[in-house]
Amino acid sequence: MSPVKKNPGQPDPGKRLTHWLLAATLALLALVLALQLWQLFQRGEAGEGGVPSGKAVEDQKSLSPGKAAMIEELQALNESLDAGALAELSAEELEQLWQAGAPGMPIGASAAAGAAERYAGTLEMDSITSSVDPELDETPAHYEVELQHITLGSFQYKVDAYSGQVLEGRANLFEKIPSVEETGGEPDSDSPEEEPPVPLTGEEAALAAALAHAGVRQSEALGLGAQLDWEDGVQVYKIDFYAGGKEYEYEIEADTGAVRKAEEEWKDHPGLREEGFIGGEAAKQTALDHAGVPRAEAGYVEWELDEDEGVWVYEIEFRSGGVEYEYEIDASSGAVRKAEQDR
Secondary structure, three states, X not given: OXXXXXXXXXXXXXXXXXXXHHXXXXXXXXXXXXXXXXXXXXXXXXXXXXXXXXXXXXXXXXXXXXXXXXXXXXXHHOOOOOHHHHHOXXXXXXXXXXXXXXXXXXXXXXXXXXXXXXXXXXXXXXXXXXXXXXXXXXXOOEEEEEEEEOOOEEEEEEEEOOOOOEEEOXXXXXXXXXXXXXXXXXXXXXXXXXXXXXXXXHHHHHHHHHHHHHOOOHHHOEEXXXXXXXXXXXXXXXXXXEEOOEEEEEEEEOOOOOEEEEEEEEOOOHHHHOOOOOOHHHHHHHHHHHHOOOHHHOEEEXXXXXXXXXXXXXXXXXXXXXXXXXXXXXXXXXXXXXXXXEO
């Protein structure tokens, strides 16, 4: 049998198969390389805040579905916000940040407390505790920080939510008090030469300053009440009480105990002569218990004794968790006459 002759114009089938396999292999390698480059590009963007990576991904896996959804909404509003940093915020902070339109990344409650304590000079003091309320949906956005010292009393601060700058509050609580020589004053010849007195601070000290100025003993002061407020950029205690047929009104500087205002008027209140009022402290505790708010978490607890339709009541105001509470407590029975909340 004679061999089969190949057509010179027909390609070799073996060579054609080899060429096809080589082309397919090259295409597959190119596809794998392109996929690896795309993954590297995505990881690079995650480092710039685009897609969470590493620990941020692990943190997000541990979040509740609601908080994770809120973080996604915030990143949709502002792509520069880091998912890991957002995860460190409380649900209340996230909600307020969303309401404000997510203009930037707030410093957080812990950093705000640290800024207030550095400003007050109490950062290293074990006797300082703080409660922090975020107000990110207000202008300017800030944190309200309350510092409490066992001897100096309570101090309130406002800290900018984005810069960490202290907007309001007293600096350097332990700063040395000027002596008579430093102030240029004359010593009192009737008083013994002792070390300079500690400045009056806190509600109790402010009450003592007002009573001393009026020459009234605390046991004689009826309807004694104090309310912390701001006047011309200065934090003051507004104090009212009745004694000897007179009504007294005072404004005492919270950080120095100085008397800014002192007024008195003949105005007897027979109703106040009745004994049996529960007292401001008991009224405050009644309101806190009714609201279910621990005393340590309540900021700006203020009270005042007032007459409402012939009934003497303690008017109580405080904040906690972004909620403002207003109460009226019957001064005689301690019953809750009014309880309102405002977010």
